[in-house]
Amino acid sequence: MSKIIFDCAVSLDGFFAGDNRGPENPMGNVAHLIHSWMFKQKAFWQHLGMDGGEEYGADSKLIEAVFARTGAYIMGKRMFEEGEVAWPEDLFKADVFVLTREKREPWVQKGTTTFYFINDGIESALEKAQQAAKGKDVRIQGGANTIQQYLNAGLVDEFFIHTAPVFLGSGIRLFEGIDANKYDLEIMEVIPSDLTTHVRYKLKKK
């Protein structure tokens, strides 16, 4: 059955992004610190149609697995605006639903990525993403605030956290203001690595 998931890297002190995020400063310039495990993987660069990276076993398989299972993406307006100017074309290879107040025609990229701009809330975006995903999973891509909204609405089934061995000290936390009474959590899988610690959780609504 199609699931609603997210899959994020964070610093050891829980930050999803650094300070002063914006289109001129994607992720607050901390991607090299918390995503370094991913940038080392051949699977990541292959997905972009580029050379680079090495094979790292378990770490590499995780990247292929999450791309393979995802049929549509949802993201917040700020993440989209940061990425719009920086991402290579056809990064997502699926439909992407952007939560925004902006009225805008779909942006059809070369390849199979189309961005749709959704003005009527997170549940409407989810419904459209589930239709687009055709039985595959819907991934809440980010940013942190968008993930928090879906979590606190009780809409997430499963997530993967990749905790990098680094302190950021400040920035935007992934888990800020999470409703503690919404779910029971279960550890599904732990994948040790010298690069980052991968843990998959299952959520059951209380």
Place this chain on the structure above:
Amino acid sequence: MSKIIFDCAVSLDGFFAGDNRGPENPMGNVAHLIHSWMFKQKAFWQHLGMDGGEEYGADSKLIEAVFARTGAYIMGKRMFEEGEVAWPEDLFKADVFVLTREKREPWVQKGTTTFYFINDGIESALEKAQQAAKGKDVRIQGGANTIQQYLNAGLVDEFFIHTAPVFLGSGIRLFEGIDANKYDLEIMEVIPSDLTTHVRYKLKKK
């Protein structure tokens, strides 16, 4: 060589304790949520001289290992005041150095636990603890603020984090205001468990 360590359980959203901590409400009443893996271990109850718990393999060995390697403890005044009224006698079975402004004679408990009250700062407490530890490690027991002080002073060699599959939503974070430029971190060990995720880190000063 004797190391300076800490060893803490946290919630998945990074909280070390709940809200409204105090002697009447130790840990903000969240111990059963973030320490449940420990309360299930026979090794924990044996250390207290009590019956209870089950054998859980890797989880159980972690408890024995940290007690065995620790020769002295350091803790903050708030943690001590919470514990003073609640802990069983001779819990630590070693010298414990309490950071406080209070002038007070050492509190010698039955058994081998003695609390010393240190008025002249974290480095003085560390020096005394290192002497008392006689070649074993010094454990910064907590609370979060005391651990943050030792971390940001560049004095910690190694730590173990046990991340429980639970959200608290609010409380006192273990990693708040950590100096990001102090250390390079390395993952030493990951111990998967269905109860909690155990990760050991080594710190090298930059």
